[in-house]
Amino acid sequence: MDGFDVTTELGHTTGDAVSDTGLKLNSEITQMNLMLGDLSLAWSSSEAAPRFVSAMEGHLANATILKDALISHGSSLVTAGIGMAGTESALSDGMPVVS
Secondary structure, three states, rough: OOOOOHHHHHHHHHHEEEEEEHHHHHHHHHHHHHHHHHHHHHHOOOOOOHHHHHHHHHHHHHHHHHHHHHHHHHHHHHHHHHHHHHHHHHHHHHHHOOO
């Protein structure tokens, strides 16, 4: 690997995009929980329905963990971008202007 470029803007936009993905996933999880609730009421079965509901609840629990991680990482990236911008500003303020 030759290297990579990181800018404050990239940190910010990437963080926002990651957080947005987490929020979209949250919306999907909410919709799936509603549909699963409706299905649980409508599907009467002694074995298949409970097993399906249990499996879906497990998948939704995992999706919730992923959603929480995405939102947390997105927030961390935005915070890192803000910190980088502050550091760059402080460094440039401390450098003499050459005319």
